[in-house]
Amino acid sequence: MNTGSISDRNAAARAPKNLRRLALLLAAGMACPFGAPLAQTVSQATPRAVTQDPPRDTKFPARLEVLRIPSGGVEINGVAMVASGAGPHPVFVLFHGLPGNEKNLDLAQAVRRAGWTVVTLNYRGSWGSPGEFRFAQNLEDAHAALAFLRDPANARRLNIDPARIAIGGHSMGGWVAAQTAATDRNLLGTVIFSAGDMGGIGVHARADLAAIGALMDDNRESLAGVSGRSMAEELAANGPQWSFATLAPKLAATRLLVLYSDDFAKADSESLIAGIKAAGGKSLRSAHVPTDHSWSDRRIALSSLVINWLNTLPKARLGPAPTRQ
Template sequence: MKPREGAAAAVVLVLALLGPVIADPVTADPAPGPAPAIVELTIDSNGERLPGHAYLAAGPGPHPTVVLLHGFPGNERNLDLAQRFRRAGFNSVFFHYRGAWGAEGSYSIGGQQEDVAAVLRQLRANAADLRVDPGRLTLLGHSLGGFTALAAGRREAVACVGAMAPANPALYRQLEADGRVTLEPRISAYADSLFMLSGFDAGVMRAELAAAPAADVDTRVFGPGLVGKSVMLVGGERDQATPLETVFRPIAERFAAVPGLALRSVVLDDDHSFSGSRVRLGQLLLDWLREDCS
């Protein structure tokens, strides 16, 4: 055998021994089969319509499916993550809550959990058409969407729950009750500026948080309700919106103390939206999804 032929044969042998290789979702196209697709969704939540869409993974499925939950008001939508998950074989679903960005109804913090339940019902009811595996559903939220993912995850039949820079609304309520002026006026001014959230302003937010039971708005206490699911927390070292020391670490530490909770917790040297770590963030989340949620 000539040296060049021998080298070629060795390459073929190595590839054969490796067997099927999982495609890199960043650099490789999906395998042949039913094509990836995008499907527009109209979700009914208590009689009001929410706009959304599903990125369907290639192949007949059923596929594990990630539901992305945006924050407050939802400028960061993490659709780069949605596309990356799809290329790795996960469906990804994105939607707007009632009262947000043209969705019908009025916006509220607590209403987001009802909207999540409505989305999950629709995915299960249309699982065949959307190539969804109802037994492999994940909630993944950012900021206030991270709070919502963890809150809703206690009640919903999902396999995994992830929260990127999760908020803790209980801290806003405590600042108001204490009469502190270091943070609350800034939050109030911001809430008053959010014209894309129908029926919502600082007064509505304060009234809702004041009326809510503490156990419903304090993210730190959600851990016991998540036992039996895989939980992923990601924080930002330079996060100014949900600061590491006052918001993220207290949540992560309380969760870590919960017996039997399957928890991963990672801190990246980045801001609230992980602006400089998108590839690394995507890989961390994808590793978790592949290992625990697929």
């Protein structure tokens, strides 16, 4: 998903006419003010983990664990790519977009090679997870995944440090990650790339529900229990409270990396960066990479940026897990 196409489609020029129309509309209303300062950048140097396998640890080898994460009365599908070594390892939870055709599993594998256990999941009603898809439930599923990983029994089984969890997300998953970071103060940090402002789309849905409904119809493959119309209505009902404009001040104290590309969502990222800076945020880093929404020809750059930033996060435990707000 991106803010203009709400999908994992690539270039603006190839997007359907209605997607280009929405992209222009969003850019006109939500672009970063001219000259607004952006955040400090992060290194794009290629770390070893992007191109080289680590030495094999025969006692504590890397492995794959299937997860069934309780959320909303069902168990959603997840996978843990457990890092090699004695551990306990820090954790990186990666959220996919709408509908999630690009799941960024190459990024997940690179982060694992860098020493992190990586968890991916499918929201309720998506890609075979039980239940019906709802945007609000995506946020609930994110919190449920964190609670699952912080459970002592699960932490022992996965050989992870439940006090050292970072999260990330692509496209709509970037919105999920950013919203989650705003209410969970015990995360090490959050990275979002080509993130789409679902609340901003909801604001526009109030003015043109039919157009947003048509866009959602074009982006709901693999999603259960929804129509384009129902998705647009949910966004319209929650637009302002879910928007990046509302979210930005809540992220002022968050260790956040914002990566953005030349896609429909570029203006969303620029506006979020400007809003966080205006709120006094000093832990923000950002980088712009000239590529498409799916980072199709900059996969090594994406993994490098994320891993280099993860390496800057605190190495010590941050204390007990917070209660959910």
